[in-house]
Amino acid sequence: MKIGVMSLAHLHALSYIGLLGARPDVELAVADPDAGQRPPGESGGRALAERLGVTRYFDTYEDLLGWGPDGVVICSENSRHRELTEFAAAAGTHVLCEKPMATTVADGEAMVAACAAAGVHLMVAYPVxxxxxxxxxxxxxxxxxxxxxxxxxxxxxxxxxxxxxxxxxxxxxxxxxxxxxxxxxxxxxxxxxxxxxxxxxxxxxxxxxxxxxxxxxxxxxxxxxxxxxxxxxxxxxxxxxxxxxxxxxxxxxxxxxxxxxxxxxxxxxxxxxxxxxxxxxxxxxxDAAMLKEFVSAIRDGRRPQPDGESGLRSLxxxxxxxxxxxxxxxx
The missing domain is CATH 3.30.360.10 (Dihydrodipicolinate Reductase; domain 2)
Structure with missing residues (x-):
């Protein structure tokens, strides 16, 4: 199964990459095109991905989605969750989005609607x-x-x-x-x-x-x-x-x-x-059990938990x- 990680802005991405990369049933790819916009001294981009052992890195989100991932894990800044979720959904890709799912309820509702319209899963990253x-x-x-x-x-x-x-x-x-x-x-x-x-x-x-x-x-x-x-x-x-x-x-x-x-x-x-x-x-x-739920739900064709509606109640x-x-x- 192909799983992509969109953005390394959130440091939880490091854990997710390590766990996904260790799974024999997962092909992993990463894209972090916004790394150059971060303040000096903050890591990211191809250099961080390679340091984490990632062998497949894409320079743009378009290229990552063009690779045809079954699912993506979105680890961007909170305010960019909606944009990347809608982008992934439009490509027919299931989404696991870092918490909180959005910065406004309106954005969260739009994410749920976009994934429902595309027929893809939306799961929110609540590992606890x-x-x-x-x-x-x-x-x-x-x-x-x-x-x-x-x-x-x-x-x-x-x-x-x-x-x-x-x-x-x-x-x-x-x-x-x-x-x-x-x-x-x-x-x-x-x-x-x-x-x-x-x-x-x-x-x-x-x-x-x-x-x-x-x-x-x-x-x-x-x-x-x-x-x-x-x-x-x-x-x-x-x-x-x-x-x-x-x-x-x-x-x-x-x-x-x-x-x-x-x-x-x-x-x-x-x-x-x-x-x-x-x-x-x-x-x-x-983290490992949460990622297992995401991957298993894609494989089994069932709705993962916590889903977008759960994320909305928290938001x-x-x-x-x-x-x-x-x-x-x-x-």
Whole structure:
């Protein structure tokens, strides 16, 4: 099966390329024609692709799609997801799009419509729902009884490796845009696709007062049946912390409580030579299982999950969060 990667703007592309390139059933190709537009010092283009072991590189997206891929993984800046999705759909190619699926609900709806009209799949890259930790959390649901509240955190470092993450146009926002959607997607699974009834959010730039976007945020969501969920989506992890950040989720049911820490599988220590903490991660993560779902769905001719509609529900929460920040009222 032929799978292409469109853009290396998002650093998740490096993981996807490594995993896809290791699969014997996948022919991999990459195109990153926008690399020259990035700030000095940011990697990309043919040089990065070759460093990652990619042997088939195309200079344009047109050439990549002309190669005839069965599917593509879009890893561009958020604001360019719609354009590349529509381009791929018009070529009859299935799409796995990096999260968030778009910067506006209108763009997300257009992506769903374009893929539906072309008869191709649209999947959104939410790897945490494929993690062993989340699957274990779901297994506790029968014992918890009716879920009445959820508390989630998705914290990370200020994303300095790619300047576009803090660009309000290219990213569509800051921490609220970047780190709300993963937990919103997990809520989508836990609550069987229920649409949010209300969203109340606050944000600030306390972590970096000069940033052009918010660096901290808290989103509160009301769901049908009186379920309340909160998401701490801040870029609040110190620059020199041993890891990028993490994601946690607590489910509170009528009959019990269950906790998940998606990135807790690690050995901790201390280095005498560097006078710094050590961390050795051994968790598998969800990227491989997510890519397996995408490839398998193409092969089996079935709709992958999470699909475009799932991505839209998460994106609507983000859009309503920003509206709440603007008005100071629930949206």
């Amino acid at each position: 729902r494929f993690s062993r930790q989340f699957r274990a959390l779901l297994a506790t649901l029968p014992a918890l009884g009716r879920v009445i509240a959820v508390a989630g955190t998705n914290n990370g470092k200020l994303p300095t490796a790619r300047a576009w993450f803090a660009d309000p146009v290219l990213a569509g926002g800051g921490a609220v845009m970047d780190h709300t959607v993963h937990l919103a997607d997990l809520l989508d699974v836990v609550l069987d696709g229920a649409e949010a009834e209300s969203v109340h959010a606050v944000c600030n730039r306390m972590i970096n007062a000069t940033a052009p976007v918010e660096t901290g945020g808290l989103v509160s969501i009301g769901y049908p049946g009186g379920v309340i969920a909160t998401i701490d989506c801040s870029w609040s992890v110190p620059e020199h912390y041993p890891t990028w950040g993490g994601l946690t989720m607590r489910l509170i049911g009528e009959d019990g409580i269950a906790d998940m820490d998606a990135f807790a599988q690690a050995v901790h220590g201390f280095s005498e030579s560097s006078r710094a903490p050590l961390r050795l991660d051994f968790g598998a993560g969800g 609507r929460i983000v859009a309503r969060a920003y509206e709440s920040v603007r008005t100071g009222e629930p949206a």
